[in-house]
Amino acid sequence: MYRYDDYDQQLVDERVAQFTDQTRRYFAGELTEEEFLPLRLQNGIYIQRHAPMLRLAIPYGNLRSDQVRMYGHIARTYDRGYGHFTTRHNMQFNWCKLEKMPEILAKLATVQLHAIQTSGNCIRNTSTDPFAGVAEDERIDPRPWCELIRQWSTFHPEFAYLPRKFKIAVNGAEEDRAVIRCHDIGLELVKNEAGETGFRIFVGGGLGRTPIIGEEITDFVAWPHLLTYCEAILRVYNRFGRRDNKFKARIKIIVKALGIEEFRRRVEDEWAHLKDGPSTLTQQELDRVAACFVDPDYKTLPHDDLGYRQKLSENKPFAAWVKRNVRGHKRPGYASVVLSLKKTGVPPGDVTDAQLDLIADLADRYSFGEVRVTHEQNVVLADVERSELFALWEQARAGGLATPNIGLLTDMICCPGGDFCSLANAKSIPIAEAVQRRFDDLDYLHDIGELELNISGCMNACGHHHVGHIGILGVDKNGEEWYQITIGGRQGNLTSLGKVIGRSFAAADVPDVIETLIDTYVAHRHEGERFVDTVHRIGADPFKQAVYGDGTPAQRKVANG
Amino acid sequence: MAKLIKNQQIIDDAWQLLADEADTDPATVTVPAGHWLVPFAVWQAQPALAARGDVAPVLKGTDDPAELAGQLDAVPLVAVDFPRFSDGRGYSTATLLRSRYGYGGELRAIGDVLRDQFNYLSRCGFDALQPPLGKYTDAQLEAALASLKDFTDPYQASVTVREPLFRRHARSAA
Ligand code: HEM
Numbered sequence: 134m135y136r137y138d139d140y141d142q143q144l145v146d147e148r149v150a151q152f153t154d155q156t157r158r159y160f161a162g163e164l165t166e167e168e169f170l171p172l173r174l175q176n177g178i179y180i181q182r183h184a185p186m187l188r189l190a191i192p193y194g195n196l197r198s199d200q201v202r203m204y205g206h207i208a209r210t211y212d213r214g215y216g217h218f219t220t221r222h223n224m225q226f227n228w229c230k231l232e233k234m235p236e237i238l239a240k241l242a243t244v245q246l247h248a249i250q251t252s253g254n255c256i257r258n259t260s261t262d263p264f265a266g267v268a269e270d271e272r273i274d275p276r277p278w279c280e281l282i283r284q285w286s287t288f289h290p291e292f293a294y295l296p297r298k299f300k301i302a303v304n305g306a307e308e309d310r311a312v313i314r315c316h317d318i319g320l321e322l323v324k325n326e327a328g329e330t331g332f333r334i335f336v337g338g339g340l341g342r343t344p345i346i347g348e349e350i351t352d353f354v355a356w357p358h359l360l361t362y363c364e365a366i367l368r369v370y371n372r373f374g375r376r377d378n379k380f381k382a383r384i385k386i387i388v389k390a391l392g393i394e395e396f397r398r399r400v401e402d403e404w405a406h407l408k409d410g411p412s413t414l415t416q417q418e419l420d421r422v423a424a425c426f427v428d429p430d431y432k433t434l435p436h437d438d439l440g441y442r443q444k445l446s447e448n449k450p451f452a453a454w455v456k457r458n459v460r461g462h463k464r465p466g467y468a469s470v471v472l473s474l475k476k477t478g479v480p481p482g483d484v485t486d487a488q489l490d491l492i493a494d495l496a497d498r499y500s501f502g503e504v505r506v507t508h509e510q511n512v513v514l515a516d517v518e519r520s521e522l523f524a525l526w527e528q529a530r531a532g533g534l535a536t537p538n539i540g541l542l543t544d545m546i547c548c549p550g551g552d553f554c555s556l557a558n559a560k561s562i563p564i565a566e567a568v569q570r571r572f573d574d575l576d577y578l579h580d581i582g583e584l585e586l587n588i589s590g591c592m593n594a595c596g597h598h599h600v601g602h603i604g605i606l607g608v609d610k611n612g613e614e615w616y617q618i619t620i621g622g623r624q625g626n627l628t629s630l631g632k633v634i635g636r637s638f639a640a641a642d643v644p645d646v647i648e649t650l651i652d653t654y655v656a657h658r659h660e661g662e663r664f665v666d667t668v669h670r671i672g673a674d675p676f677k678q679a680v681y682g683d684g685t686p687a688q689r690k691v692a693n694g
Numbered sequence: 695m696a697k698l699i700k701n702q703q704i705i706d707d708a709w710q711l712l713a714d715e716a717d718t719d720p721a722t723v724t725v726p727a728g729h730w731l732v733p734f735a736v737w738q739a740q741p742a743l744a745a746r747g748d749v750a751p752v753l754k755g756t757d758d759p760a761e762l763a764g765q766l767d768a769v770p771l772v773a774v775d776f777p778r779f780s781d782g783r784g785y786s787t788a789t790l791l792r793s794r795y796g797y798g799g800e801l802r803a804i805g806d807v808l809r810d811q812f813n814y815l816s817r818c819g820f821d822a823l824q825p826p827l828g829k830y831t832d833a834q835l836e837a838a839l840a841s842l843k844d845f846t847d848p849y850q851a852s853v854t855v856r857e858p859l860f861r862r863h864a865r866s867a868a
């Protein structure tokens with residue numbers, strides 16, 4: 134992991150001092166509500182239904198165990214004993230008091246945690262692959278680049294009052310696990326023919342009320358020019374992005390309006406002036422940062438571990454967990470483990486103070502004291518010896534962190550929705566729970582196979598419903614909560630937006646509709662074919678037919694696959 | 695008289711702002727005697743103003759600083775208007791004037807210029823900051839001067855700190 138030097142620490146400490154004074158002036162009446170708004174937002178504080186919400190940055194998803202323990206402490210001391218992992222490498226607390234925020238931020242700063250630019254119209258936390266550095270299909274480790282972007286974007290004086298929020302994601306693997314094409318800037322690490330490292334860059338992706346897949350602005354920018362190129366994009370956006378309408382202010386709108394050719398031309402013109410300027414990265418700086426992301430002290434282990442094999446054959450629940458929640462690793466004898474935060478009845482992504490402490494302990498004991506968080510709102514221990522998987526599983530299970538459902542229907546992405554969020558059209562957490570309860574049979578769930586179900590409580594799309602294989606969107610009809618359903622969305626290399634299947638449903642009907650969709654898939658699937666691939670092969674019609682065919686909201690389940 | 699923070703000192707300021715009348719032909723606007731900040735359109739439409747020495751252009755977010763580039767020797771100062779403090783276009787305008795077009799004279803932020811933006815504004819090259827008249831007491835402005843030093847060693851290059859941290863200091867591999 135990146136290790137702060139004195140300069141990094143000083144900046145975070147100075148930020149706490151700055152915000153402490155701003156909060157004081159706000160309470161003293163020297164700052165109006167409107168003036169305080171962007172200041173608190175850029176320090177992670179929203180005012181929501183119940184209380185201010187505090188959103189903390191987890192830079193590119195990496196955490197140390199002591200930082201996770203600090204989350205536990207904050208949850209216990211200032212919140213109601215839990216926190217929430219979001220889709221973009223953030224931790225959110227829902228019940229902290231505004232007066233306490235400076236104190237909380239000061240405590241967080243002692244372990245290099247902060248809420249800098251986690252909200253507001255600025256460059257947000259950079260996100261990436263949770264399996265960075267250990268994935269079998271990795272080409273280039275994205276983490277050093279994410280850290281370089283973090284430093285460049287933190288307190289960038291020119292880009293703190295953009296037309297709208299700005300999100301960057303980086304992918305360095307064959308398979309994109311960072312949803313780069315749904316980001317304002319998506320960076321794909323590649324090598325050119327000469328073997329030099331650089332970036333293929335996408336721009337103008339984003340979901341929200343106008344979902345758009347990012348377009349390629351360049352197929353290669355050599356690595357020293359990463360920051361100047363990004364700066365050129367940001368400057369064009371800052372100058373020409375729309376500011377008259379908040380809903381048309383994201384970069385995707387101007388990219389669409391100008392067309393990618395004209396947008397590219399403006400960026401390249403701007404870049405011609407910035408290229409080779411002082412912000413050009415140096416080998417020395419890259420080496421310094423990259424040195425923080427070298428492999429930990431791996432042991433030389435055999436490929437196979439007999440004890441582990443034996444447990445696998447004897448213990449069915451363990452084997453089911455390994456099948457879903459354990460992934461391959463580039464080093465023989467090691468594996469990456471996904472701790473599931475998708476236990477039925479618990480809001481997706483929620484974690485208690487005791488679980489946070491347990492995660493920290495597991496990380497210390499089994500995974501070099503490091504933790505990653507995923508876009509799907511789970512937690513990863515990246516470097517676990519296979520021979521220790523059984524012991525880890527037993528402890529994780531006791532702590533409610535071992536639901537064997539990673540990548541399955543119940544491993545859903547879900548926003549806080551109407552229970553917490555003041556922008557919501559409808560609740561989302563109870564829908565998640567109702568669907569989880571309907572599909573509580575593990576064998577059935579495993580038989581259905583990989584399926585991404587994403588839920589958002591309104592068209593802001595925090596739950597990424599557009600790119601879910603099944604997407605559920607809360608809509609408001611005459612003050613009532615209804616749910617619109619899409620199918621066929623995908624993230625990753627083949628990112629595509631789902632299609633609405635038809636008119637929306639009342640909450641009580643949603644589990645039936647999902648079940649009908651699944652039954653239709655089961656009836657049509659080829660051997661080994663995933664739900665989303667069946668949808669793309671046979672089209673949406675058979676699914677629509679099944680759901681709306683005879684005029685009733687949904688037909689009864691026919692087969693159990 | 696309006697207050698101005700210039701080069702980190704609070705001073706009285708004699709310049710007045712000529713209102714921007716959208717539906718008047720800029721060529722026909724009369725600029726009275728005295729020190730006037732005028733809309734860039736007026737400045738462009740009336741080349742004689744440049745010779746006066748007591749008239750200066752105000753750039754809006756939609757004005758292109760490139761169009762002023764050839765005249766930067768002739769201006770007594772350049773003002774950049776912030777219609778709302780949350781409209782950040784002026785930060786890019788300032789950066790371009792300083793770093794691309796080499797402007798070295800007074801660069802003044804006017805409009806909704808608030809103390810919590812002073813730090814970023816000055817790092818983008820504004821050496822003169824003019825909050826709305828009556829917005830702050832002298833004591834508050836005095837206190838606000840300290841915010842210019844909120845961050846000792848910023849990460850990235852900007853107008854005032856020409857190189858990024860990694861070029862300014864030898865950073866250890868921690
Ligand atoms: C409860 C407080 C929250 C509020 C008020 C909120 C508000 C918003 C709004 C207004 C947008 C749309 C921005 C736009 O299209 O310009 C948005 C986007 C987004 N939010 Fe949230 N959000 C909240 C919580 C969350 C949570 C908990 C998550 C993760 C589970 C999340 C993840 C996202 C993501 C990923 C996007 C980007 C969608 C895109 O690609 O455009 N947000 N949020």
Ligand code: SF4
Pocket residue numbers: 548549550551554555556557558589590591592593594595596
């Ligand atoms: S999608 Fe809507 S309801 Fe859900 S968190 Fe975002 S803004 Fe709130």
